[in-house]
Amino acid sequence: xxxxxxxxxxxxxxxxxxxxxxxxxxxxxxxxxxxxxxxxxxxxxxxxxxxxxxxxxxxxxxxxxxxxxxxxxxxxxxxxxxxxxxxxxxxxxxxxxxxxxxxxxxxxxxxxxxxxxxxxxxxxxxxxxxxxxxxxxxxxxxxxxxxxxxxxxxxxxxxxxxxxxxxxxxxxxxxxxxxxxxxxxxxxxxxxxxx
Amino acid sequence: xxxxxxxxxxxxxxxxxxxxxxxxxxxxxxxxxxxxxxxxxxxxxxxxxxxxxxxxxxxxxxxxxxxxxxxxxxxxxxxxxxxxxxxxxxxxxxxxxxxxxxxxxxxxxxxxxxxxxxxxxxxxxxxxxxxxxxxxxxxxxxxxxxxxxxxxxxxxxxxxxxxxxxxxxxxxxxxxxxxxxxxxxxxxxxxxxxx
Numbered sequence: 582x583x584x585x586x587x588x589x590x591x592x593x594x595x596x597x598x599x600x601x602x603x604x605x606x607x608x609x610x611x612x613x614x615x616x617x618x619x620x621x622x623x624x625x626x627x628x629x630x631x632x633x634x635x636x637x638x639x640x641x642x643x644x645x646x647x648x649x650x651x652x653x654x655x656x657x658x659x660x661x662x663x664x665x666x667x668x669x670x671x672x673x674x675x676x677x678x679x680x681x682x683x684x685x686x687x688x689x690x691x692x693x694x695x696x697x698x699x700x701x702x703x704x705x706x707x708x709x710x711x712x713x714x715x716x717x718x719x720x721x722x723x724x725x726x727x728x729x730x731x732x733x734x735x736x737x738x739x740x741x742x743x744x745x746x747x748x749x750x751x752x753x754x755x756x757x758x759x760x761x762x763x764x765x766x767x768x769x770x771x772x773x774x775x776x
Numbered sequence: 777x778x779x780x781x782x783x784x785x786x787x788x789x790x791x792x793x794x795x796x797x798x799x800x801x802x803x804x805x806x807x808x809x810x811x812x813x814x815x816x817x818x819x820x821x822x823x824x825x826x827x828x829x830x831x832x833x834x835x836x837x838x839x840x841x842x843x844x845x846x847x848x849x850x851x852x853x854x855x856x857x858x859x860x861x862x863x864x865x866x867x868x869x870x871x872x873x874x875x876x877x878x879x880x881x882x883x884x885x886x887x888x889x890x891x892x893x894x895x896x897x898x899x900x901x902x903x904x905x906x907x908x909x910x911x912x913x914x915x916x917x918x919x920x921x922x923x924x925x926x927x928x929x930x931x932x933x934x935x936x937x938x939x940x941x942x943x944x945x946x947x948x949x950x951x952x953x954x955x956x957x958x959x960x961x962x963x964x965x966x967x968x969x970x971x
Contacts, residue, residue, distance in 0.1 A: 593797070594793050594796065594797065595793050595794065595796075595797040595957075598789050598790050598793040598828075599790065599793075599794075601789065601790075601826075601828065602788070602789065602790040602930065605826045608826075609825070609826055620828065626831070630804070631796075631800045631803075631804055632833075633793075633796065633815065633830065634830065634831035635828070635829065635830055635831075636821070636829035636830075636831065638827075684958075704958060705958060733958045734956070734957065734958025735956070735957040735958050735959070736934060736957050736958055736959040737958055739931060761929070761930075762790075762929060762930040762931050763879075763899060763900060763928045763929025763930050763931055763932055764930070764931040
């Protein structure tokens with residue numbers, strides 16, 4: 582299984598790192614030894630919405646060969662969705678079978694047209710905005726629509742990550758990773774998935 | 777108010793970003809306009825325990841002039857505390873009035889001798905290890921000992937961040953930032969601080 586983490590200027594770093602941590606533990610904790618990932622950007626360096634600089638693993642490359650792609654949010658998504666060069670690259674994730682987003686990352690999925698017939702969620706402040714591009718916006722922590730999974734604001738990244746862990750490796754793996762992350766609220770049983 | 781975020785090779789990125797997000801919102805959300813921070817490392821680039829590369833704001837510089845320093849954890853803390861070059865730089869944070877750590881970051885504070893007469897906490901797996909350098913290890917989410925604040929594993933970074941927000945700017949600021957982070961568990965009233 583290969584995961585692409587998309588990062589971009591003006592993102593909220595915790596949207597990305599909050600899901601990167603639980604998901605990458607699938608390999609670091611020896612649960613799925615063949616699990617791999619790549620951090621992919623459109624620019625050489627990515628600066629988050631408050632100045633933190635991250636170096637991606639690849640720049641402006643395609644998304645061929647990935648099984649999952651994960652997209653963070655941040656205020657910049659509101660403008661990036663109108664940036665034709667960025668969106669031309671971003672639309673390349675169409676080939677990835679499972680797409681997931683955190684926070685206002687769903688605005689990018691919506692702008693690409695992938696939420697027109699799906700339920701989805703986003704940051705509470707972006708509910709009305711997302712509604713223009715989405716069949717039904719829900720106020721839930723994680724909305725699993727099968728091949729697209731969206732999640733709520735910032736810290737919902739952790740819940741999305743644990744949800745993905747369960748989809749990829751089962752409930753025992755989710756519990757083990759949540760415990761290693763000292764995520765006490767994440768250790769209680771989750772609501773049923775696939776909205 | 778000036779905050780130094782210490783980062784280092786082999787750290788757990790979420791330990792750092794989980795506290796960086798709420799604390800830096802003090803400025804990005806206009807709560808404390810004079811609030812500033814710097815991300816400080818001993819090396820030119822920092823690679824986390826799973827390969828994520830972060831570029832610090834300064835390399836091997838002193839900690840003069842900071843009011844607060846925040847130290848993440850990660851498996852590398854178990855070896856870094858015996859690395860005399862790293863520890864010589866790290867001990868420079870002695871001049872900073874308020875020191876805080878996430879997860880096994882407390883092992884570095886303990887190795888520097890600063891927990892000998894203090895209560896503290898750490899990742900659940902490191903409780904016995906920390907006990908060698910600490911007056912009393914507690915199994916709590918955040919232990920506020922006045923001029924040193926320690927927190928539990930990985931996701932406790934968020935709780936530490938919100939605790940610091942309350943110390944710097946009050947309970948209304950903590951509630952506002954927790955809400956913006958969509959951190960539902962963080963919106964309930966906290967236990968009394970200063971253990």
